[in-house]
Amino acid sequence: MAVKIDILTLFPEMFDIFNYSIIGKAKEKGIVNINTVDIRDYTLDKHKKVDDYPYGGGAGMVMAAQPIVDSIKKVKESNKGKVIFLGPRGNKFNQETAKKLSKEKELIFLCGHYEGIDERAYKYIDMEISLGDFVLTGGEMACIPVIDSICRMIDGVLKTSESYTDESFYNGVLEYPQYTRPEYFQGERVPEVLISGHHENIRKWRRLQSLKITRDRRIDLFQKLNLSDEDKKLLKEL
Known part of the structure; x- marks a missing residue:
């Protein structure tokens, strides 16, 4: 219906x-x-x-x-x-x-x-x-x-729920950087992790980038986050 x-x-x-x-x-x-x-x-x-x-x-x-x-x-x-x-x-x-x-x-x-x-x-x-x-x-x-x-969040409007759950604000953070082809553009290369095929490393990289961008650009949002142990570890390594 x-x-x-x-x-x-x-x-x-x-x-x-x-x-x-x-x-x-x-x-x-x-x-x-x-x-x-x-x-x-x-x-x-x-x-x-x-x-x-x-x-x-x-x-x-x-x-x-x-x-x-x-x-x-x-x-x-x-x-x-x-x-x-x-x-x-x-x-x-x-x-x-x-x-x-x-x-x-x-x-x-x-x-x-x-x-x-x-x-x-x-x-x-x-x-x-x-x-x-x-x-x-x-x-x-x-x-x-x-x-x-x-x-856009009604079931069936987008192809998959990932289309909106990864976006800015949905989980309290800004979205990670996105890249598409070509691999090289004006001397700048797509981050190596994204073409590595290692899904877990890609997930961690994206999470870290989201945390970093939110912290740097929207400290009001960052301060409201309930950081997981993994989040704290990623930020510490950064």
Whole structure:
């Protein structure tokens, strides 16, 4: 049964990106079903307005509660998943959150716009996610990478689980260096261990490189690691 994802947005065409590459193939295979819902279709305003001036004054416009709430209620008729809002108050998105959400069978994403949404719509939201401490032009910009990172961990989307378990952040470390052909490029050779055919030595080399890169470039991640005895030995040898 396909994982069902509904996206409530003012710009459905922005999500055409999911018709391509790995996610597009997963849709064709029936592994994921990504559907967009235009919030404007649910406004009661005859001019299809979905925003208005904020009470109390201030710059910008605010998305009205009515079209948001009505679109959520309609989607809930066929999708019982969590309603996730892409907004600045949410916890910062990370790989751990992506892993948890990839286990869900149904999800609903709400993309905000303008200066935000009417506070009264929050009671229909189960979870809020932020990409970080910076401003985007709309929730769609944040929603795309969030859904992509979730979908690629759904069973069957990638060829093997190793395709994502070895990647940066999955196990708390940055990914080791990667090389491909040719063996020599501009006088620089691929590390000898990688062409040795010795799988255990390759595994240890990759682990050490991941630890070293994480320590050197993301000390915040490195300090959170629960280093194994082998990790400590590898670092000591380094």
